[in-house]
Amino acid sequence: MAATVVTVDRDQKPGIGPILLGHWVTLTNLLKTVFGRQASTIQFPEEKRPHSPRYRGIHLLTVREDGSPKCVACYMCATVCPAECIYIESGERPEKTIEKYPTRFEIDLLRCVYCGFCVDACPEEAIFMSRENDLVGTSRAELIIDRDRLIDRGKLVEHGPGYRPADHDVRRPVRIAALERLEKEHGIVPGMPKR
Amino acid sequence: MPKCTIDGKEIEVPPGTTVIEAAARHGIEVPHFCWHPDLPVDGNCRMCLVEIEKMPKLQIACNTMVTEGMVVQTKSPKAAEAHRTTLELLLINHPIDCPVCDQAGECYLQDNYMEHGLHDAKVEVEDKVRKRKVVDLGPIMLDAERCVLCTRCMRFEREVTGTNSFQLVNRGDHTSISTFENRPITHGYAGNLADVCPVGALLSHDFRFKMRVWFLKSHESVCPGCSTGCNVFVDERDGEVQRLRPRRNVDVNRSWMCDLGRASYKEIGLTSRVSGARVKGAAAWDGVAVAAALDTVAAKVKEAGSATAFLATPQGTNEDLFAFRALAEAVGGTLDFRVGDPQAKLRVRSDDVLLRDDRNPNTQGCLDQGLGRAGVAAILEACAAGRVRALVLQGPELLRVPEAVEALARVPFVAVMATHEGPELDRAHCVLPAAAWAEVEGTFTNYERRVQRLRPAVPAPGDALPRWELAAGLLDRLGQPLPAASARELFALVARAVPDYAGLDYRALGSQGRALTPAEDGPAAGAEAGA
Numbered sequence: 001m002a003a004t005v006v007t008v009d010r011d012q013k014p015g016i017g018p019i020l021l022g023h024w025v026t027l028t029n030l031l032k033t034v035f036g037r038q039a040s041t042i043q044f045p046e047e048k049r050p051h052s053p054r055y056r057g058i059h060l061l062t063v064r065e066d067g068s069p070k071c072v073a074c075y076m077c078a079t080v081c082p083a084e085c086i087y088i089e090s091g092e093r094p095e096k097t098i099e100k101y102p103t104r105f106e107i108d109l110l111r112c113v114y115c116g117f118c119v120d121a122c123p124e125e126a127i128f129m130s131r132e133n134d135l136v137g138t139s140r141a142e143l144i145i146d147r148d149r150l151i152d153r154g155k156l157v158e159h160g161p162g163y164r165p166a167d168h169d170v171r172r173p174v175r176i177a178a179l180e181r182l183e184k185e186h187g188i189v190p191g192m193p194k195r
Numbered sequence: 196m197p198k199c200t201i202d203g204k205e206i207e208v209p210p211g212t213t214v215i216e217a218a219a220r221h222g223i224e225v226p227h228f229c230w231h232p233d234l235p236v237d238g239n240c241r242m243c244l245v246e247i248e249k250m251p252k253l254q255i256a257c258n259t260m261v262t263e264g265m266v267v268q269t270k271s272p273k274a275a276e277a278h279r280t281t282l283e284l285l286l287i288n289h290p291i292d293c294p295v296c297d298q299a300g301e302c303y304l305q306d307n308y309m310e311h312g313l314h315d316a317k318v319e320v321e322d323k324v325r326k327r328k329v330v331d332l333g334p335i336m337l338d339a340e341r342c343v344l345c346t347r348c349m350r351f352e353r354e355v356t357g358t359n360s361f362q363l364v365n366r367g368d369h370t371s372i373s374t375f376e377n378r379p380i381t382h383g384y385a386g387n388l389a390d391v392c393p394v395g396a397l398l399s400h401d402f403r404f405k406m407r408v409w410f411l412k413s414h415e416s417v418c419p420g421c422s423t424g425c426n427v428f429v430d431e432r433d434g435e436v437q438r439l440r441p442r443r444n445v446d447v448n449r450s451w452m453c454d455l456g457r458a459s460y461k462e463i464g465l466t467s468r469v470s471g472a473r474v475k476g477a478a479a480w481d482g483v484a485v486a487a488a489l490d491t492v493a494a495k496v497k498e499a500g501s502a503t504a505f506l507a508t509p510q511g512t513n514e515d516l517f518a519f520r521a522l523a524e525a526v527g528g529t530l531d532f533r534v535g536d537p538q539a540k541l542r543v544r545s546d547d548v549l550l551r552d553d554r555n556p557n558t559q560g561c562l563d564q565g566l567g568r569a570g571v572a573a574i575l576e577a578c579a580a581g582r583v584r585a586l587v588l589q590g591p592e593l594l595r596v597p598e599a600v601e602a603l604a605r606v607p608f609v610a611v612m613a614t615h616e617g618p619e620l621d622r623a624h625c626v627l628p629a630a631a632w633a634e635v636e637g638t639f640t641n642y643e644r645r646v647q648r649l650r651p652a653v654p655a656p657g658d659a660l661p662r663w664e665l666a667a668g669l670l671d672r673l674g675q676p677l678p679a680a681s682a683r684e685l686f687a688l689v690a691r692a693v694p695d696y697a698g699l700d701y702r703a704l705g706s707q708g709r710a711l712t713p714a715e716d717g718p719a720a721g722a723e724a725g726a
Contacts, residue, residue: 072294072295073295073404074293074294074295074299074407075407075410076294079407079409079410090404090405091404092403092404097328098295099295099328099329100294100295100404123294124294
């Protein structure tokens, strides 16, 4: 197998030209940032980048009118999940029209690859993704979030809802407990996805 | 032998075979709901319509006998159109609640829709006829909306159990299946109703909402509940047995199994399993490694020599029994297996379907290997007289017998292989952790001398080992190792030692087992095989 060999002439001196060129780039960026207000960096976490309305961030579960999870524990999300990060245990509800609901619903956010397949697979629009992406915790166990935290995500949801593929043919409005609480308690209305 | 052509394939079948059977036997699946290989033909679902040459209309494959020169098309445009139409009619009032239905994944409606339907529904969910849902019938949950009115459950109750619990009520679109006054199912074969139901109308209460079936892995095995030895599938996920399902074997259990056997999986995953060895110290139990416990037992057995007694268990596989017998013969002690005369009940039926009075799966195996020797009474007598210096039990049955307690207390060393913790284990001096039936490779011999294979479905808890490995460990320490390192090799030794098993190996047993010549009836049957 013939390989292409690149010969580098180590004896050639580059001179001062490239150094000055580098300084010039730095200087123009400095001037742009200080006077032109065109900074490439942002003041995270106070300031956050806008994300696409279809951004796939941390999951959230939607609820029915009575506040119970919309999920019927069909295991479609757990079945399709390529990272196997969704754990569900199902139980029986007394209402004969619904029958089944998740007694446990846990997502291991460290294992999740944020592919959004669970949202695609859900027959009930029970699981969405938010645009939340700063995942911080002090232990691994803390980042396995359970059913109640997925329903009521508190201030974690400030970024607004993200990936929701069936948006265009939603017949019934979907209640997102976390967003409602956010508005009631903190007066924050995150931007809904624009279409 | 009439010859016919099905989908261009020349097929020769015995006279009296129906088209659906002939097709199934040659790998051609005709879609169906009401036909079941072990139930009488009813022909009501109209799903299995096929085109037969020289017949003006489509015929149902389940109730048309194959005749000489018959040419059948199961996939012709006319037949396919009939399948699609039938399915569309069946689905008119189906609630399509697959997400919450436990049948999803093994549902004939789902499978047939994906294969033959794929039509758009013309009836909105709101316009469907509503029927009763979530009716608790004891071991079974009834959902009348999902029913396709195939009457398999009615035929099962009529032909197999003779209980006739179900009946169709109302007419037209409102026809639904029901028991009289919603009375619960009380017979001991209710689990089969969930199995025969092709859709999610009858579902098992025990398995309800437990697991979606596509997560399960099935392992072929044999039920350990009684001497009938029903063939089963052990359905497991991540090392946890979720349910047992009957596996069809026309010669043993057809497609059925009893509810007692079905529930026998529950004891496998219990937290009260013995997962480590322990030896009784000066005051209390000391947990030790299995190897250390085996050292202790081997030393005691060696010391006692022919003053050792061995008691095998009919819960063990043939491989377990063979290794245990080899151990008893190496030491030269007395040997038996009978606690409570299982051999007397071996062929006694408990009911008219499957269950037998002998609740041990392998009593016949014990008899075949000639383990009924000294007699338990003689062993207990020797214990009471202080002539037994060490007692090795393959199962804890004897420790549970109240009359034996006093005699056992006089034995200086009792070792027991146990699967489950229990107060009786305190009567032993050494407990060895044994693997349960779903965790081992092996064979059982049922009441009519059919040798059938078990396959390991789940891992044994902790340090638990198959009983034959424990016996082999003891034999190693006694300086007489077994010339076998696996259950498969051990079975070859069994086949060589027991004349009737000659020529058998795991390959010959296959998935349906191999029937030997039946032993003559009577409690004394068993003295025939010595070796």
